[in-house]
Amino acid sequence: MALTREPSGSLASTYKEAKVRDYWGRRPSSLRRPRLLERLYPYVFDNPARGRSFLQEFFAVSPEQLQDPFFSHSVRWGGGIRNLAFLSPEYRSCLSGYDPCEELARWLPESFAGRDLLCRAQVLEIELFLAGFLLSSQGDRVAMAHSVEMRHPFLDYRVIDFAFRLPAHWKMRGLQEKYFLRRACRGLLPRPIVSRGKHPYRAPVDALFTAAAPADYVDELLSGQSLKASGYFDADKVARLYRRVAEAPRGAVGEFANMALMGVLSTEILHRQFLASSSYRGGRKLRPDLVRYGAARKLDGRDSGGGTAPP
Template identity: 85%
Template sequence: MALTREPSGSLASTFKEAKVRDYWGRRPDSPRRPRLLERLYPYIFNNPSRGSSFLQEFFAVSPGQLQDPFFSHAVRWGGGMRNLAFLSPEYRSCLSGYDPREELARWLPESFAGRDLLCRAQVLEIELFLAGFLLSSQGDRVAMAHSVEMRHPFLDYRVIDFAFRLPPHWKMRGLQEKYLLRRACRNLLPQRIASRAKHPYRAPVSALFSAASPADYVDDLLSGESLKASGYFDPDKVARLYQRVRETPPGTLGEFANMALMGVISTEILHRQFLASASYQGARRLTPDLVRYGAERKMEEREWRYCTDRP
């Protein structure tokens, strides 16, 4: 059994990026505001090749964007949208006219747009990230695969109820995240731990594609034959991306290229393990129910079976 702090970030608020971008959007011409992002991510921006131009391109925000109810996550989604360029023409055609934000808006409570910035960020993080990814893919599944049971004290309903009622200034003071949690534990932990800055773990994604690493299954998954068989991606575009990643010196390639290639590989693995397996082909297909804030409905056929009739 293991005790974990997850999901203290989603509840006590660690959305410093959104706060800085909101601050920047109200003064878009300020030369100092973009540099606040370097304080947030020193482990990313210590590369000389990724200086102020990267900050301006990736994180820049205009005053008009501040009214977007999804403002806190828009910069992440914008980066993800770039990955659609690697889909095959058939799949891009299937997604034409579909905006996932419209589907998301139907899940959210009616009062969502009127809440403060940090509260909206927390709701989105909990809906999209917490249960399906953080607690499942990175938590319970990994732990139970090694016979470890996880215990999440921050998921106690009383803690959640209290956290949701906190005003923004108790969630974050300046750029100090988890402000109230740090105050509550200041006499329980050594000062060096209670006051230290966040430094998340980072998966060594680029090492998977380097020439020195064993990449036999990577080459197989990214081969033209494999990509044509699954039909999700454009083999020529993926091949050019893979070649660029392999030829770029370690530590100089941007996050987008690495994560785009990892997305392709992950999709191909899932396809082989499940969709292309004989056991899945013989299983009866089910249409899931969606339950969001007490409103239950059936997913429409168009929503659930996007592109299942691929060539």
């Protein structure tokens, strides 16, 4: 059994990136804007030219974007939309006319748009990220695979109720996240621990795709034969991207290219392990409409039930 601080970030803080982008949009002539990037990501500036260029592009915002109810997350979603270009023509045609933001808006609380920036960011992070990814993919599944049971004190309903009632300035003071949690731990933990900044862990994605990387399964899964067999991606586009990433010097490839290639590779692994596996072919297939969020709806004359679908 293990005690974990997750999901203290989702309950006790709300997201410096959204706050900085909001400041950039409201004060476009401010001389303090570039300095905020260095305070946010001091570890990115090992290569100052590349780091600053990427971050300035990431945080660029126009005044009209400030009215977007999904402002806090839209910049990341925009990066993900670029990956659709690598889908095969058949799968791109399946998505034509579909807007996930419209579906998302239908099952969010009616009061969502009227909440403050940090509260909206918190709602989106909890609904889209907390249960299915942070607690499941990165938490319970990994732990239980090694016979470890997780305990989450920050998921106690009394802690959650208290955290949701706090005003935004208690969750984040300036760019300091988890402000009230740090205050609560004064005298309980050494000062360097209470006051230290956040440094996220990052997987060495680019190392997986270099020519020297000993990952023979990558070549096999990203081969034209494998990609055409699964049918999800445009094999020629992926091949060009893989070649460019593999031949580039270490650190010279941008975040978009690395993550796009990782998305393709992860999809191929899942397809190979589950959908193409003979042990899973006889399983009952779920209909997508039955696992969507939203109100009750009729499917083929049957009532699918209402409320929120299980993650």
